[in-house]
Amino acid sequence: MAYVLARRELRTSKILEELGLSLETKRLRDIVGHFTFYLNMGRFKVLRLRYGYIEAIVKGLHGEWRTKVNLLNQSFDCTCPHHKYRRALCKHILLLLELYLFLRNEPKDVELVRKFLQEHIEVIF
Numbered sequence: 001m002a003y004v005l006a007r008r009e010l011r012t013s014k015i016l017e018e019l020g021l022s023l024e025t026k027r028l029r030d031i032v033g034h035f036t037f038y039l040n041m042g043r044f045k046v047l048r049l050r051y052g053y054i055e056a057i058v059k060g061l062h063g064e065w066r067t068k069v070n071l072l073n074q075s076f077d078c079t080c081p082h083h084k085y086r087r088a089l090c091k092h093i094l095l096l097l098e099l100y101l102f103l104r105n106e107p108k109d110v111e112l113v114r115k116f117l118q119e120h121i122e123v124i125f
């Protein structure tokens with residue numbers, strides 16, 4: 001007999017590690033780890049989802065942000081201050097990528113996310 005655990009591997013953290021971005025930084029590890037919490041607390045409201053595109057309202061700790069990622073033309077946008085003023089690839093974008101892979105789970109989707117992160121790895125935070 002064994003204890004039953006509901007545990008899933010976080011896809012974005014695996015991709016980031018493969019791309020050489022260390023998850024040793026506590027901040028990055030925390031953000032990716034927040035995904036399950038956000039999911040279970042109903043903090044994602046998906047507005048649009050199709051191949052290569054996801055748009056959602058993400059209920060953060062300090063407000064609700066409208067976040068979208070287009071994996072086909074490599075663009076992304078979030079209404080949070082972190083993205084608005086610094087053009088950074090913020091926490092909400094990372095959470096949205098994880099959500100995209102959670103909802104769509106085909107190898108071609110994983111490949112799109114990998115390409116996107118590779119392209120934007122310099123502006124994460």
Ligand SMILES: [Zn+2]
Pocket residue numbers: 065067078079080081082083090091092093
């Ligand atoms: Zn954001």
